[in-house]
Amino acid sequence: MVEWTAAERRHVEAVWSKIDIDVCGPLALQRCLIVYPWTQRYFGSFGDLSTDAAIVGNPKVAAHGVVALTGLRTALDHMDEIKSTYAALSVLHSEKLHVDPDNFRLLCECLTIVVAGKMGKKLSPEMQAAWQKYLCAVVSALGRQYH
Amino acid sequence: MSLSSKQKATVKDFFSKMSTRSDDIGAEALSRLVAVYPQTKSYFSHWKDASPGSAPVRKHGITIMGGVYDAVGKIDDLKGGLLSLSELHAFMLRVDPVNFKLLAHCMLVCMSMIFPEEFTPQVHAAVDKFLAQLALALAEKYR
Numbered sequence: 321m322v323e324w325t326a327a328e329r330r331h332v333e334a335v336w337s338k339i340d341i342d343v344c345g346p347l348a349l350q351r352c353l354i355v356y357p358w359t360q361r362y363f364g365s366f367g368d369l370s371t372d373a374a375i376v377g378n379p380k381v382a383a384h385g386v387v388a389l390t391g392l393r394t395a396l397d398h399m400d401e402i403k404s405t406y407a408a409l410s411v412l413h414s415e416k417l418h419v420d421p422d423n424f425r426l427l428c429e430c431l432t433i434v435v436a437g438k439m440g441k442k443l444s445p446e447m448q449a450a451w452q453k454y455l456c457a458v459v460s461a462l463g464r465q466y467h
Numbered sequence: 468m469s470l471s472s473k474q475k476a477t478v479k480d481f482f483s484k485m486s487t488r489s490d491d492i493g494a495e496a497l498s499r500l501v502a503v504y505p506q507t508k509s510y511f512s513h514w515k516d517a518s519p520g521s522a523p524v525r526k527h528g529i530t531i532m533g534g535v536y537d538a539v540g541k542i543d544d545l546k547g548g549l550l551s552l553s554e555l556h557a558f559m560l561r562v563d564p565v566n567f568k569l570l571a572h573c574m575l576v577c578m579s580m581i582f583p584e585e586f587t588p589q590v591h592a593a594v595d596k597f598l599a600q601l602a603l604a605l606a607e608k609y610r
Binding site (some may be wrong): 340348351354355372429432433434436437439440441443445446448449452 | 494495498499501502519520572574575576577579580581583586589591592595
């Protein structure tokens with residue numbers, strides 16, 4: 321189980337309080353699809369992803385960004401049981417969606433960069449550390465049921 | 468994943484825009500490296516204080532950023548241009564190359580923090596690729 325100090329919990333809550341999921345979710349997923357174009361392989365049914373402008377204007381990408389970021393937020397209310405919280409989602413991503421778990425890490429990197437853009441220097445080094453630890457825990461839990 | 472000429476131009480343009488804040492970005496990036504990835508402090512055991520924001524960390528972050536700027540000028544031949552830096556890292560410093568990626572990530576975060584409007588997905592992609600190429604060139608002489 322991941323151990324959290326009181327300060328780390330506060331930092332993670334503080335970051336989430338600055339995130340508008342409807343804005344940051346789409347931005348993070350768009351950025352992931354643009355910066356790491358091979359991640360587009362999972363979105364064949366989303367329509368036009370042929371240019372950066374198409375990705376940014378694609379409503380299915382935006383909607384899915386919100387879904388993904390909402391999913392990432394779930395752990396905030398279950399910080400002491402992250403593994404079990406994501407067990408079903410892990411099975412879904414492995415058995416049904418067949419997503420390479422390394423892609424979770426790529427999306428989280430893009431999300432951190434979007435959050436940094438929104439927060440500027442308010443995202444202190446200690447906050448960034450706690451935030452990335454949180455994302456690491458979720459990513460690990462999402463990859464756990466793969467076999 | 469080599470850089471297209473458009474991406475090279477994007478990198479040069481963004482680094483030029485960034486130049487007034489490059490010291491700050493370098494200092495912040497190394498501070499974040501030691502904060503987010505504490506194992507990297509193992510390379511700085513000779514410093515009195517290797518905590519985020521400390522004087523030696525900030526100073527060294529500025530030095531590293533200077534090296535990155537130098538590499539921008541050698542973007543058309545990173546391997547050739549960074550030969551002696553690679554030898555330094557391979558034979559003297561012996562920094563595990565996995566750490567280049569960690570520092571690159573921290574640099575991208577700082578660029579996004581300080582230039583949120585300019586650090587578009589396109590700039591992000593070009594700079595990410597450039598830093599990856601830089602890391603490869605730095606690791607060239609390792610074995």
